[in-house]
C-alpha cells in the first residue's frame with residue numbers, strides 16, 4: 001500500500017496529529033471480519049469509525065476520498081506491520097535428520113542424567 005503524506009496537505013498534518021493518539025483507539029470488527037477503529041475527533045466529542053478505505057465523517061462522505069481519519073488509520077496499520085513482521089512458518093526437517101538429531105540429544109541427556117536412581 002502506498003500512503004502519501006504531504007506537508008502541504010492540511011489533511012496529512014491532521015492525520016499525523018491523530019496518529020499520535022492511535023495507541024488509545026478502540027478497535028472493532030465488522031461481521032465479515034474486517035477491523036476498523038473508533039477515532040475520536042480532536043475535541044474528543046465525536047467518534048468516527050474509520051478503516052484503511054472509508055470513514056463515517058462528513059469529509060469522507062462528501063469527497064469519497066481518504067480523509068484525515070483514513071490516512072491516520074493507514075499510517076497506524078503500516079506502523080503496526082513494521083513493528084510486527086509476519087511470523088515465518090517453522091522449518092520442516094526431513095524425518096531422518098530429525099531422528100538422527102533426536103538420538104544424539106537422547107544420548108547426550110543420558111550421559112548427563114541417565115544414571116540417576
Ligand SMILES: [Zn+2]
Pocket residue numbers: 048050055056057058059060067068069070
Ligand atoms: Zn474521516
